[in-house]
Amino acid sequence: MTIKQFEYKPLAHFSYAILSDNKIALVDPERDPAQYYAFAEKHNAQIVAVFETHPHADFISSHLQIHKE
Secondary structure (H helix, E strand, O other): OEEEEEEEHHHOEEEEEEEEOOEEEEEOOOOOOHHHHHHHHHOOOEEEEEEOOOOOOOOOOOHHHHHHO
């Protein structure tokens, strides 16, 4: 299992990708999912889950976009 932390400095926001067996779960993804897609491609993995740990009043999550794509 690999856990990758992503930082969005303008909002001091952290999100995470948990990689195991070519599957990725994202935790609190930021609005632009490009970095998560790049991480998945680099590891030949598929994003299969998104977890939101709490309501985010300071930014918009990309969870719906990831689900659709």
